Amino acid sequence: MKRNGFWLVIALILALVSAIGASLVQTSAGAVTVKDLKWETASGRMMNALLFTPETATADSPAPAIVVSHGWWNNREMQSANYVELARRGYVVLSIDMYGHGNSDPLPADELMVGGTGMYDAVLLMADLPYVDADKIGITGHSNGARAANFSIPLDDAAAEQLIASVLLVDYDPIYTDAEGAYVNAYGTRDVGLIQAQYDEFFFRSYSPEGVPLTAPRDYLGTPNAQSFLHFGAAPDDIAGEVREQGTVYTESIDGTEAMRVIYSLPQTHPWTTISSTAVGHLVDFFDESLGAPEPIDSGNQLWQLKEFFTALGLIAFGILLVTVPRALLGTPAFRALATPAAPAVALSGRIPAIWFWGGMLVSALISGVSYIWLSQQAPVLGITFNAVPSIVPQGSVFFIALWAAINGLAAMMIMAGAYLAFAKKGGMSLRDSGVLPGWRAFFHGIGLALTTVVAVYAVVFVLDFLFKTDFRLWVIGVKWFSVDKIGLALFVLPLFLIYFVANSVAINAFNRFTIAGREWVNTAVLAAANSLAPLVLVIAQYSVFAVSGELIPGFGGIFSIWLFPVIVILAVTAIVSRKLYRATGNPYIAGFLNAAIVALVSVSNSLVITY
Structure with a gap:
């Protein structure tokens, strides 16, 4: 029991260090304020999001703002690398739980596009904040978060005043054609970029009329779709053989406004982009080029990995707590009867x-x-x-x-x-x-011990989230607070x-x-x-x-x-x-x-x- 107590204390210390360290990184040591928001949006639904406000963003000096979004089957914390790096460069950042995800309202199956799956509703909120420059609002999302960005474009086009100035799609195809299948510049005068995984499990393929894949994702740049995007929606036949390349920013005057298009093509997989320093660097460069960073920092200067280290420590602490908490409870009167050590293991012998x-x-x-x-x-x-x-x-x-x-x-x-x-x-x-x-007595008594342990270890998660707005995670594994539902x-x-x-x-x-x-x-x-x-x-x-x-x-x-x-x-x-x-x-x-x-x-x- 003494040894278990030692490891229990170690786990609690690790959890606290995890939360404090992760908080220091995501707040830039106090220079960025983090708020956990839940509000009723213009679509009449409740949305949950993390708002990052640098101290340099004020009503007298409003800053560019960026809405960031996770992909399908994920949540707002999956954008950790992006919101850490953008906020420390002076952008106001809103990392959303899209409808149906995290702690936002469920998503009706027949309304997948509502409010841009929440992204455009988030843009409307950002535009009303007094310390946000409403002329410099960008949106970006990974996978279906990028689809949410695409959903938001026609909503913005239909609005009395267009709010979205910049769009960065990550691992999701841009809009290439209109309803009739003709190539089109669906993004108008907005700056648009694309981060494309050459080994994407879902997107960036060309198909025959019968639905047979013709090109693999690693061949995407040479396809008519990619070239049309880089040529601002021009039909492939009108491009006259000019092949545009990845990593180069192309500009064109549209209705008197200078717009940009760029594709960053990376030799990685779809999920890896969320934890790729190269992808984060391109994201930083794109928004710096498009919106202008209030606090310019070289894109290679990244600290989000430090936060990932601290949240991973928390994940380790959580695993240790799953063992040490129930073993500590075995020393209490409520569960002492269960403390019956198993007989020693025997050697594996016999054919x-x-x-x-x-x-x-x-x-x-x-x-x-x-x-x-x-x-x-x-x-x-x-x-x-x-x-x-x-x-x-x-x-x-x-x-x-x-x-x-x-x-x-x-x-x-x-x-x-x-x-x-x-x-x-x-x-x-x-x-x-x-x-x-x-x-039966030991069976149900054991269930009681298990449930008590669940409540106890999640209490640690909830308290640290309340105090520091952090969770325990490493890439695709996350332990976070949750709503009652x-x-x-x-x-x-x-x-x-x-x-x-x-x-x-x-x-x-x-x-x-x-x-x-x-x-x-x-x-x-x-x-x-x-x-x-x-x-x-x-x-x-x-x-x-x-x-x-x-x-x-x-x-x-x-x-x-x-x-x-x-x-x-x-x-x-x-x-x-x-x-x-x-x-x-x-x-x-x-x-x-x-x-x-x-x-x-x-x-x-x-x-x-x-x-x-």
Whole structure:
């Protein structure tokens, strides 16, 4: 208990250092004020956003302003690199949760374009701020955040006064043609730039009339679409063979206004752009050229990586708290009865147990990989996942991962049953002593410990967000505060996650806990790696093929490999948490419930809510 107390204190210190450090970076050591806004927009919906106001932006000296947006299935914190660098250069920055995302209102399936999915509503707010120069408002978004920017252009065109002066699209195609298919300058006199990933999983392809891809993303610059964009909407036949290049700013006088177009083409993938120093540098250069930075700083001078370091520390602290908090609670009168350490692990010996141990892991990994690809090709599931058909499922992406998890949980149960009947029962395995049958009292008592832990560790997240406006994250893995409605969303998918994480905890602890090479930690490391093996192999296969051929594996959509990035880490970490808690309690269900609840909350607070 003394050692656990030490690590509990270390985790709390790390969490505090994480919040203070991240706050110092995003506020430029106090030179930028950060506000968490929630307001009713012109579309009649509630929107949530982070507002960054440099101290140099005043009513007497209004500053250029930029609205930044995340992509589909993400939230405002995914723009961290951009808002940190723009704010420290003197821009007023608003990082939004698009409708349906984060803590903004859900998005109706039949109104995806409403208010530019929230982006144009955010522009209207910015234009009313007294310290914002309403003649210098820019917008930028990644992926579907860029689509929101495209949605905002016709809304701005239809307004009595145009507010958007500058547009930077990131990893999403510009508007090339009008409703009749003719090439057009849809952006008018606005400055427009594009950051394009040469290995983009979704965009920048040219297609035949039959829908067959003709060019890969890495060949985008030579396509008629790209050249028309750089020639301000001119038809390819009218360009007269002039091929414009990436990285060069092209200008043209339109209705007496000098406008610019530029494409930055980068050899990276779609999700990597959100954490690419090269992409951030181009973003800084573009807005400096277009709007003029109030506090010019060289684009290579970037500090957002320091914030990423601090928020990653918080993520590590969160993982440690998942172990140390429940173990500390075992010392309290409320949960002391659960403190029954598991029996020491025995050596893995005998041919049959070894076959079941190694073979079971390989079979489980195979089932995991095959079931994931199979599920990604099932039309009814895809209809729900991508909100293409009305359903009771509010978050299609979370439902997909939870359903896949449940399939693998059921498979694990069958493998365990086979192992028990084949050798464990004959070898004297006791289901009660191993914790498979802990008794109803211990079972429900363990659930109480798990739920208390969830409340306690998220209390740390909520308090630090309230004080410092920061969360715990690293790239695509984020633990953040959430609004009350997320609890209901988590309960919706919790049963599916429970099937997997409970079965996984029982398998790891009651059936596969051995010493290997005389060390139990080797066994834990092997099982943690096995948990993540299938997702890791699928990701490596997908991007190896993509790098060589320029296209994805046929039949394996890009979004499905992207969703596996956080899964790889989560499955390994939950295996370690499971083992640590089992050793302290001999009860595999505590970690099963804890992991399921945490993963459900993390998932629903970082995705999209669609209503019908």
